[in-house]
Amino acid sequence: MVPRIRVLVVDDQYLIRAGLAGLLRAAPNTVVVGEAADGEEALALAARLHPDVVLMDIRMPGTDGIAATRRLLDQADEPAPRVLVLTTFDLDEYVYGALRAGAAGFLLKDSGPERLLTAVAAVANGDHLFAPTVTRRLVEAYTPATGRKGAAAQDSTGEQLSELTGREREVLELTGRGLSNQQMAERLFISDATVKTHLNRAMAKLGLSSRAQAVVLAYETGLVSPGT
Structure with a gap:
């Protein structure tokens, strides 16, 4: 029987x-x-009900979806719920905040029923x-609109970045540039599995929980510059 x-x-x-x-x-x-x-009610219910997936609206009064996502993932026992954020727009500063908070994905509110069910199943399975x-x-x-945040992030993570091996740093940079594992493997002449190992080790050292967070950090620390 397939788990629900x-x-x-x-x-x-x-x-x-x-x-x-x-x-x-x-x-x-x-x-x-x-x-x-709202976000506060979501945090209370998540702590009590231990859902696999939280379908999280972003724009809410009080504790919004970004703050709720960050607190939920910080406080949750392992395995933490996977957060799928809902947004009205596909390019939205709120979605950027959700990326930084560790959300597992985002879904447009005008998506059809089939897309919703597919998205929930995908994030539940670890995608x-x-x-x-x-x-x-x-x-x-x-990133340009958060220049001061970027500088602060660079200061706070500089020591952690220095702990990465040369290959881990290289893989993190290429991740920030939007390359897939396969593309990185071809460029670096290593296997997909080795790319995944280097990226996972880099993320563990940096305290990151998602590939999206790795991309954000690569930009905010200056490892990757916009437009390059």
Whole structure:
């Protein structure tokens, strides 16, 4: 029997939240374990219900989806829930914030039912719904507007970056440039598995939980510059 995916739906708009929950409840391998109207309620329910996936609205009053995602992932026991953020726009500073917070993917609110179910299943299985090129586009769009943050990030992570081996640093840079594991393997003349090992070790040293966070950090530390 295929395990059912436990989902917590978070959205401050009742009709949207009810619609999302209804679609998920109709899916054969998905169960909605709870619904929350804001970030604080989401944090409380996640701690009690231990969902596999949190479908998180970003723009909410009070504790928004970005802050809730960051706190949820910091506080959760392993395995932490996978957060799939909802956004109205595909290029949105809120999505950039979600990338930095460690979300596993983002989904447009105008996506169809099939896309929603596919996305939930994908992140539940450990995938990330960030195409490298889309992630890079988001980071390039918003890194210039956060120059001071970037400088602070560079100072705070400089010592950690210095702990990376030359190959780990190289793989992190290429990840920031949007290359896939296969593309990096071809460029560096190593196997896909070796690329994955180097990237995983770099992320562990830097305290990163997702490939998207690795891309953001590569830009904010100056390892990769916008437009290069």
